[in-house]
Amino acid sequence: MAKRTLDEFFKPSTTTPKHPKTEPIESNTAIPTPNPNNVPIEDTKPPSQHPSYPILIAQLPSHIEVGLEHTTPATVPNEINNQPHLDLLHFQPYIPRPTANELFKFLRRELPFYRVQYTSRRGDIETQINTPRWTTVFGVDETSTFIQEQDNDPKSLVLVETKTKTPIPKTKYRCTPRPIPACLDILRRQVEAASATANADTKTPGYNFCLVNYYASGEDSIAFHSDDERFLGHEPNIASLSLGGERDFLMKHKPFIPGGIVNRTAGGCGPGTAHAISGLGGTGATRASCTVLDGTSNSNTVSSPRSRPGPTVPLQQIKMRLGSGDMVVMRGATQSNWLHSIPKRKGKAGEGTRGRINITFRRAVVPGGTNNYYHYNVGSGGMYRWDEVPREMVLQDSKQ
Numbered sequence: 001m002a003k004r005t006l007d008e009f010f011k012p013s014t015t016t017p018k019h020p021k022t023e024p025i026e027s028n029t030a031i032p033t034p035n036p037n038n039v040p041i042e043d044t045k046p047p048s049q050h051p052s053y054p055i056l057i058a059q060l061p062s063h064i065e066v067g068l069e070h071t072t073p074a075t076v077p078n079e080i081n082n083q084p085h086l087d088l089l090h091f092q093p094y095i096p097r098p099t100a101n102e103l104f105k106f107l108r109r110e111l112p113f114y115r116v117q118y119t120s121r122r123g124d125i126e127t128q129i130n131t132p133r134w135t136t137v138f139g140v141d142e143t144s145t146f147i148q149e150q151d152n153d154p155k156s157l158v159l160v161e162t163k164t165k166t167p168i169p170k171t172k173y174r175c176t177p178r179p180i181p182a183c184l185d186i187l188r189r190q191v192e193a194a195s196a197t198a199n200a201d202t203k204t205p206g207y208n209f210c211l212v213n214y215y216a217s218g219e220d221s222i223a224f225h226s227d228d229e230r231f232l233g234h235e236p237n238i239a240s241l242s243l244g245g246e247r248d249f250l251m252k253h254k255p256f257i258p259g260g261i262v263n264r265t266a267g268g269c270g271p272g273t274a275h276a277i278s279g280l281g282g283t284g285a286t287r288a289s290c291t292v293l294d295g296t297s298n299s300n301t302v303s304s305p306r307s308r309p310g311p312t313v314p315l316q317q318i319k320m321r322l323g324s325g326d327m328v329v330m331r332g333a334t335q336s337n338w339l340h341s342i343p344k345r346k347g348k349a350g351e352g353t354r355g356r357i358n359i360t361f362r363r364a365v366v367p368g369g370t371n372n373y374y375h376y377n378v379g380s381g382g383m384y385r386w387d388e389v390p391r392e393m394v395l396q397d398s399k400q
Contacts, residue, residue: 100325218345218352245354
């Protein structure tokens with residue numbers, strides 16, 4: 001081996017030091033990082049921007065976009081329609097787990113989020129509600145639309161009346177609608193196509209709203225509710241996509257009304273009755289029957305093109321474990337008759353410590369839907385963004 005001179009010995013080395021490989025961290029444990037925003041170097045496409053956005057919103061990295069384009073839907077959906085007024089598609093998964101986990105980290109990092117507070121009034125009692133999760137929303141109801149005034153300039157998107165293409169009145173909305181950014185619009189189009197393909201026997205209007213919920217841990221939740229507001233129109237189609245940590249998704253039929261009267265709107269039976277359904281899978285009509293214990297019966301016929309005659313089954317609560325990339329599409333009379341929730345998940349280890357993002361795509365038909373969604377998902381408080389150093393949502397400067 002050749003001998004080195006003194007000058008060569010003391011000359012600084014030009015060899016790049018090797019760094020140990022690190023595994024992605026899925027929990028919210030605080031760790032130091034040399035790249036606080038963890039922005040992929042391949043992001044060269046211009047971000048989505050609009051005067052209504054509080055920040056620039058990055059477009060999807062190419063590896064995530066390619067993954068979504070070529071691998072969704074990852075499975076054929078399971079149709080669930082074996083109970084009264086229930087019509088679900090369950091993709092398990094819709095997006096392959098690795099791509100779904102990458103998408104989860106990207107959206108958590110790049111989207112603006114809000115912790116909305118609002119007042120709920122029941123009679124003379126007012127209650128201050130602190131939303132037990134972070135939320136954000138994009139879109140506008142079908143009476144308005146965003147059009148691009150200048151070609152290839154996303155900043156020139158303006159809101160106009162859908163029918164006349166004239167500017168909307170300033171008083172039309174209490175909150176400023178935001179166009180769906182490119183990173184979510186790709187998902188919207190794909191989910192819309194998958195739902196339409198699986199529901200080829202009916203014409204389902206496209207989605208014009210995207211709601212995003214971030215559950216920081218198993219302590220964040222959403223109570224039983226149904227998305228049956230009038231501003232969603234008749235029998236709304238709602239797609240719910242899960243990313244990140246696994247959570248339970250619960251569904252139960254709406255409760256009976258007092259006095260023993262059949263709640264025909266909710267499809268319920270009065271006290272002292274047994275609720276059963278004829279029809280499992282296939283095609284034909286479904287008959288939801290409320291059989292009174294004295295032997296008489298009261299039946300409601302419900303249109304369900306995906307059901308055929310079969311054995312009767314009792315009305316049961318539904319529990320699904322939704323993992324990263326899974327999707328449930330709720331169709332037909334589901335929202336009018338069923339409630340759904342994401343309960344708390346206890347535990348100091350495992351899935352309960354992982355963050356979860358839920359994205360729902362839906363269609364609002366009147367301005368009341370736009371006002372509602374922005375009021376309850378953006379509100380008037382501060383904006384939060386994910387920070388990789390403390391690994392939590394951090395309140396931003398009020399000027400942003």
